[in-house]
Amino acid sequence: xxxxLDWNHADAATAAILNDSSxxxxxxxxxxxxxxxxxxxxxxxxxxxLMDDRPSPVPATTDPASDAFAATPTEMxxxxxxxRRKESPITTFGRITGLLKWExxxxxxxxxxxxxxLTPMNHDxxxxxxxxxxxxxxxxxxxxxxxxxxxxxxVREVAGLRGGxxxxxxxxxxxxxxxxxxxVDSIRERAAKAYRESLKYIE
Amino acid sequence: xxxxxxxxxxxxxxxxxxxxxxxxLDYLRxxxxxxAKDIVMIVATHAHxxxxxxxxxxxxxxxxxxxxxxxxxxxxxxxxxxxxxAVAASQYGLRRSAYSEYRRILQISERRFKSGDxxxxxxxxxxxxxxxxxxxxxxxxxxxxxxxxxxxxMSVQRAIAKFVTACPVAxxxxxxxxxxxxxxxxxxxxxxxxxxxxxxxxxxxGPAGCGWEAILASATHTPASVIKVPxxxxxxxxxxxxxxxxxxxxxxxxxAPFRAGRKRLPxxxxxxxxxxxxxxxxxxxxxxxxAKRRAVTATADRVASLAREVRDPWGDVGQxxxxxxxxxxxxxxxxxxxxxxxxxxxxxxx
Numbered sequence: 001x002x003x004x005l006d007w008n009h010a011d012a013a014t015a016a017i018l019n020d021s022s023x024x025x026x027x028x029x030x031x032x033x034x035x036x037x038x039x040x041x042x043x044x045x046x047x048x049x050l051m052d053d054r055p056s057p058v059p060a061t062t063d064p065a066s067d068a069f070a071a072t073p074t075e076m077x078x079x080x081x082x083x084r085r086k087e088s089p090i091t092t093f094g095r096i097t098g099l100l101k102w103e104x105x106x107x108x109x110x111x112x113x114x115x116x117x118l119t120p121m122n123h124d125x126x127x128x129x130x131x132x133x134x135x136x137x138x139x140x141x142x143x144x145x146x147x148x149x150x151x152x153x154x155v156r157e158v159a160g161l162r163g164g165x166x167x168x169x170x171x172x173x174x175x176x177x178x179x180x181x182x183x184v185d186s187i188r189e190r191a192a193k194a195y196r197e198s199l200k201y202i203e
Numbered sequence: 204x205x206x207x208x209x210x211x212x213x214x215x216x217x218x219x220x221x222x223x224x225x226x227x228l229d230y231l232r233x234x235x236x237x238x239a240k241d242i243v244m245i246v247a248t249h250a251h252x253x254x255x256x257x258x259x260x261x262x263x264x265x266x267x268x269x270x271x272x273x274x275x276x277x278x279x280x281x282x283x284x285x286x287x288x289a290v291a292a293s294q295y296g297l298r299r300s301a302y303s304e305y306r307r308i309l310q311i312s313e314r315r316f317k318s319g320d321x322x323x324x325x326x327x328x329x330x331x332x333x334x335x336x337x338x339x340x341x342x343x344x345x346x347x348x349x350x351x352x353x354x355x356x357m358s359v360q361r362a363i364a365k366f367v368t369a370c371p372v373a374x375x376x377x378x379x380x381x382x383x384x385x386x387x388x389x390x391x392x393x394x395x396x397x398x399x400x401x402x403x404x405x406x407x408x409g410p411a412g413c414g415w416e417a418i419l420a421s422a423t424h425t426p427a428s429v430i431k432v433p434x435x436x437x438x439x440x441x442x443x444x445x446x447x448x449x450x451x452x453x454x455x456x457x458x459a460p461f462r463a464g465r466k467r468l469p470x471x472x473x474x475x476x477x478x479x480x481x482x483x484x485x486x487x488x489x490x491x492x493x494a495k496r497r498a499v500t501a502t503a504d505r506v507a508s509l510a511r512e513v514r515d516p517w518g519d520v521g522q523x524x525x526x527x528x529x530x531x532x533x534x535x536x537x538x539x540x541x542x543x544x545x546x547x548x549x550x551x552x553x
Binding site: 100102103105107108110115117118119125126127128129130131132133136146147148149150153155167169170171174175176177178179180181183184187188190191192194195197198200201202203 | 272279286309316373376377379380496503508
């Protein structure tokens with residue numbers, strides 16, 4: 001989920017942090033800047049910052065809603081160059097401190113949703129059933145969901161900058177490749193042989 | 204099913220999901236049954252986990268038993284599906300499927316055939332109107348005969364057509380086929396003296412030439428006094444003529460609920476429909492989901508952003524026992540919790 005940035009305070013907050021000459025660690029200064037811009041969320045919160053140590057010539061009259069901010073040279077290594085737009089893919093800012101994975105197998109598909117059995121892969125836990133909306137998958141993957149489809153479900157625990165904890169989760173379909181002609185031929189040959197043998201012991 | 208003289212039939216199998224134990228075998232051992240010698244026949248009505256899980260283990264241990272499977276599964280097209288499933292599972296590390304259970308059954312049968320005298324065929328194909336077993340009576344037990352009433356020829360032909368479309372094709376994606384085996388489910392009719400029991404598998408109602416439609420179109424049968432209600436009481440397997448023509452008036456109806464998936468069976472209206480047919484309706488467990496364990500709640504919290512209704516549908520396994528002496532006029536039925544009789548509290552006798 002993407003946080004909604006409070007652009008109204010961007011200018012003042014940015015100026016404040018750029019003029020902050022305290023000896024506080026850079027990360028804490030950044031965290032302070034973020035906290036004035038971002039409303040608190042209880043669920044997952046992901047923001048990306050692009051930072052580098054090269055000076056960047058940012059026009060002083062840049063609109064706060066654009067990708068760049070007005071900046072003046074400071075003793076900080078570099079100003080923030082841009083913030084990703086909320087519809088852009090974003091990466092987690094923080095440290096992954098835990099990962100839970102399940103293997104899912106679709107057991108039923110109905111209008112707009114599917115049911116799957118989830119088996120823990122890397123931790124102790126019960127096998128459960130759960131329902132998933134097709135909205136959770138890209139449109140291009142909907143046609144691949146049918147009974148028997150396998151997928152991975154991952155939940156990552158992310159330690160935030162200011163000590164909080166967030167979770168991000170994802171579903172990834174398992175793609176099993178395509179059949180080669182050689183494999184298909186050998187399958188048919190083995191099946192035919194097994195079938196002929198079975199005629200002796202099945203009446 | 205005890206058929207007299209310490210001989211048993213086993214219709215389907217299941218595993219207790221939380222422990223992985225084959226509870227049918229555990230029960231039989233607990234009452235002193237010698238699994239190796241006393242089970243004379245095992246019938247796999249169809250390859251859904253709630254009927255099929257653990258059946259290969261049972262067959263392996265029941266060394267005197269003949270194995271009965273739907274005739275649809277003895278076709279070459281099905282062998283292609285089995286083989287492709289094995290390749291996909293091996294190549295991609297997939298979990299075991301019903302196909303792997305069936306492959307084991309075939310391996311056990313082949314081994315037994317080769318190690319035996321060559322005259323004893325360990326597997327039988329079930330199809331409409333086929334006698335599977337006949338036991339002459341004795342001083343202590345009446346004669347027994349066991350018949351399969353399905354699948355019909357048309358059901359098998361339809362199944363083969365589906366198998367063909369699911370077979371692997373070069374340059375197409377590798378997929379596990381997941382065909383619905385209910386259409387070729389085996390319905391078993393057991394006659395012990397004058398007593399008839401009908402086990403409905405998960406056979407659906409039709410279409411014409413298939414399912415219960417096909418059974419009712421064939422020869423008439425002596426009505427049964429006990430019915431294992433097909434497909435967990437679902438309306439998709441309900442046929443009024445089955446109740447009117449194949450069963451006694453007010454038979455003992457046994458239902459095993461199905462809790463996995465979104466639609467739990469039997470639904471409320473299924474039970475209302477069935478109790479209109481007979482007041483003697485027994486369920487082996489409640490249809491409601493069991494109370495959530497802490498571990499399930501923790502899982503639900505973790506995956507809440509993606510998944511809804513996280514649940515553990517597997518609860519404790521109940522048991523319904525129906526007993527009748529050959530000369531008796533009615534059945535005596537016991538329930539062991541969580542099984543119960545509709546309209547009665549747990550534990551009462553009929």
